[in-house]
Amino acid sequence: MTQKSDVLFVGIDLGTSRSSISAGNGQRQWIESYVGWPKDFVAAQVVGKPVLFGAEVLEHRLMVDVCRPLQHGIIKEGIDRSEEAVKEIIRHLIELAGPGAGQKVHAVVGVPSDSLKVNRLAIRKAVAEFVDSLVVVTEPFAVAYSLGLLNNALVIDIGAGTTDLCIMHGTLPGEEDQKTLLQAGDYIDDQLFSYLQERYPRSTFNKNMVRQWKEQFSFVGDSPEEIKVVMPVDGKPMLHDIKADVKRACESILPAIVEAVTQMIARFDPEFQAKIRKNIVLAGGGSLIGGLRESLQASLKEYGSSQVTCVKDPLFAGSDGALKLAQEMPAQYWEKL
Amino acid sequence: MFEKIARNRELRTKQAIHRGIFEDNLRLIGRSTPRMEVRKRLPRAAKVALFGATVALVTLFTGNAVSPIFFPVQQTQAGFTAATPAAPQAPAASQPLDPRLFKGARNMPLSRAFDLGVRAIIIDPGHGGEDTGAIGRGGTREKDLALDIARRLKRRLDARAQTDVQLTRDADLTVPLAERVAIAHADHADLFVSIHLNFVPNKPINLIETFYFGPATDAAASEQARRENSGQGPGMSELREIIERLETQMRREESPRLAATIQASVLRNERRADAAVLDYGTKRGPFVVLNQSEVPAVLAEVSCLSNPEEEARLRTEEHREGIAAALETGIIDYLRNGETIHDAKK
Numbered sequence: 001m002t003q004k005s006d007v008l009f010v011g012i013d014l015g016t017s018r019s020s021i022s023a024g025n026g027q028r029q030w031i032e033s034y035v036g037w038p039k040d041f042v043a044a045q046v047v048g049k050p051v052l053f054g055a056e057v058l059e060h061r062l063m064v065d066v067c068r069p070l071q072h073g074i075i076k077e078g079i080d081r082s083e084e085a086v087k088e089i090i091r092h093l094i095e096l097a098g099p100g101a102g103q104k105v106h107a108v109v110g111v112p113s114d115s116l117k118v119n120r121l122a123i124r125k126a127v128a129e130f131v132d133s134l135v136v137v138t139e140p141f142a143v144a145y146s147l148g149l150l151n152n153a154l155v156i157d158i159g160a161g162t163t164d165l166c167i168m169h170g171t172l173p174g175e176e177d178q179k180t181l182l183q184a185g186d187y188i189d190d191q192l193f194s195y196l197q198e199r200y201p202r203s204t205f206n207k208n209m210v211r212q213w214k215e216q217f218s219f220v221g222d223s224p225e226e227i228k229v230v231m232p233v234d235g236k237p238m239l240h241d242i243k244a245d246v247k248r249a250c251e252s253i254l255p256a257i258v259e260a261v262t263q264m265i266a267r268f269d270p271e272f273q274a275k276i277r278k279n280i281v282l283a284g285g286g287s288l289i290g291g292l293r294e295s296l297q298a299s300l301k302e303y304g305s306s307q308v309t310c311v312k313d314p315l316f317a318g319s320d321g322a323l324k325l326a327q328e329m330p331a332q333y334w335e336k337l
Numbered sequence: 338m339f340e341k342i343a344r345n346r347e348l349r350t351k352q353a354i355h356r357g358i359f360e361d362n363l364r365l366i367g368r369s370t371p372r373m374e375v376r377k378r379l380p381r382a383a384k385v386a387l388f389g390a391t392v393a394l395v396t397l398f399t400g401n402a403v404s405p406i407f408f409p410v411q412q413t414q415a416g417f418t419a420a421t422p423a424a425p426q427a428p429a430a431s432q433p434l435d436p437r438l439f440k441g442a443r444n445m446p447l448s449r450a451f452d453l454g455v456r457a458i459i460i461d462p463g464h465g466g467e468d469t470g471a472i473g474r475g476g477t478r479e480k481d482l483a484l485d486i487a488r489r490l491k492r493r494l495d496a497r498a499q500t501d502v503q504l505t506r507d508a509d510l511t512v513p514l515a516e517r518v519a520i521a522h523a524d525h526a527d528l529f530v531s532i533h534l535n536f537v538p539n540k541p542i543n544l545i546e547t548f549y550f551g552p553a554t555d556a557a558a559s560e561q562a563r564r565e566n567s568g569q570g571p572g573m574s575e576l577r578e579i580i581e582r583l584e585t586q587m588r589r590e591e592s593p594r595l596a597a598t599i600q601a602s603v604l605r606n607e608r609r610a611d612a613a614v615l616d617y618g619t620k621r622g623p624f625v626v627l628n629q630s631e632v633p634a635v636l637a638e639v640s641c642l643s644n645p646e647e648e649a650r651l652r653t654e655e656h657r658e659g660i661a662a663a664l665e666t667g668i669i670d671y672l673r674n675g676e677t678i679h680d681a682k683k
Contacts, residue, residue, distance in 0.1 A: 135362050337359070
């Protein structure tokens with residue numbers, strides 16, 4: 001790692017909720033995909049920076065204009081500074097990776113798979129400023145690449161804005177091999193939020209709190225423990241048991257995923273269907289939902305025996321795969337891009 | 338030994354994947370590789386020839402409306418130029434055509450076969466100004482409803498992605514058909530969706546139907562045959578053949594696909610309000626085709642103003658928003674390869 005080379009390879013996973021970077025120099029960093037600009041002069045004085053990222057944005061959210069550029073898995077142009085925000089995220093991530101002086105940056109960027117063509121072009125444009133050469137791939141593909149699952153595998157990447165499915169069969173996955181669902185982390189947040197509002201109409205809580213509860217307690221199937229959280233009622237903090245609501249919200253994404261998985265496998269060459277069922281990988285933040293792997297495996301049982309596994313490091317699986325790809329791509333390709 | 342074979346196989350797979358990613362990204366930035374040149378040539382050829390094409394005027398008579406609706410659509414080249422921002426040189430028209438060009442395209446929307454992005458959607462609220470369109474018994478005017486739904490649809494699409502959405506009129510204005518054509522042309526429309534409301538006098542029914550701009554007439558088909566059999570040099574006749582096929586394919590596959598997703602979505606929405614609504618499906622309609630449109634273009638009859646209950650529903654904001662949402666879903670479904678997105682199913 002101490003050896004100085006003239007090119008720094010980086011893999012970037014541009015996620016709806018978290019973005020991460022893995023660099024050839026051993027750096028691995030992640031930030032939450034939020035960008036904030038101070039609202040006015042006073043705010044700028046208080047935060048002391050022209051641009052904020054990730055957790056800092058949430059902390060200061062009352063005094064900054066918050067932008068979550070890839071909220072629904074797509075970059076919006078001309079609306080609420082999304083493009084600028086993507087640029088800021090990329091710039092920040094590459095700064096975190098710390099390329100040496102005069103070192104060229106060659107980047108592979110993973111983006112949600114169903115981004116329309118125009119969208120991928122927009123992301124390319126946003127990234128191109130900060131790197132010397134650039135390749136855009138889809139997120140689930142990057143995950144598959146990091147695990148070496150290039151053939152007969154199905155990757156389910158449950159992110160915040162979208163759940164991306166991708167079948168690998170030894171070639172670059174085409175459009176028909178990939179599918180995007182909107183049932184993902186944010187969807188669970190919305191469900192949980194509305195269930196809790198229904199059940200505790202007098203309590204006050206916000207989306208951010210709900211998201212934190214989900215990240216802390218999410219599960220499907222059975223869980224013996226109680227889930228108690230503090231919610232103020234008429235200003236007075238009260239303990240509430242939200243176990244049933246968390247379970248219901250998390251389980252709400254299952255039917256769509258099971259349907260998509262069975263559909264995608266059914267469309268595939270029958271000889272290979274069984275092989276793919278044995279090679280299903282869960283990635284993304286959603287793979288951390290307790291019991292999800294078991295539930296999915298059980299739901300697929302009626303279609304034949306299946307084997308579902310979770311990636312070890314969901315936060316960096318995408319960027320690690322992108323980095324691996326960056327390092328393995330032949331040099332002449334990089335020169336032309 | 339076996340290990341070595343396995344490793345070699347993996348290496349080959351990886352090489353193929355690297356090559357695929359490389360080509361995919363080149364395509365994204367509008368450059369081509371030697372292997373892909375044959376694909377590039379086609380849109381370029383189409384562009385050159387379509388450049389000279391005149392304004393297309395399609396006159397449409399909807400079968401059961403009170404008055405005939407005259408409707409034009411512009412023949413733009415946007416769809417093709419979009420795919421070739423940096424097409425390197427003029428096509429070598431004298432080289433033989435690669436039949437592979439059309440091999441896989443049959444089961445695939447053309448926009449995907451040639452990676453055409455959808456950048457501009459033109460929404461055309463029917464009628465306007467002096468032309469009120471149909472008027473319901475309660476006095477609701479088609480021009481107002483069409484405009485309101487169109488505005489809602491634009492707002493929804495705007496919030497979604499990078500696509501540029503334009504209305505042919507954003508006020509109660511008389512917009513001549515020629516001008517609507519000009520707007521679509523100036524904005525390089527990639528999709529054209531016209532919003533109308535049906536009117537079926539003397540029948541208390543509610544129905545939904547979607548029209549698309551029609552097929553080649555017999556005259557055009559014979560023209561095509563004439564060209565193919567002409568004694569001109571092989572280069573020119575091939576060029577024309579390509580264009581003919583492109584246009585035919587676009588008309589025959591793209592517009593009906595768009596019409597089908599819109600019809601399905603609008604109908605699904607309407608069924609929630611009125612279980613008895615009739616599905617009149619997608620239709621070509623008896624058009625007189627002067628020239629063909631190469632961008633997917635449809636005319637959606639999103640509701641039926643002659644039905645008193647439907648007219649009452651149309652007076653509510655909710656219902657109009659619902660129709661706009663259904664149109665949006667229809668368009669997005671089309672862009673997503675015809676697969677229904679999940680949240681739309683509910």
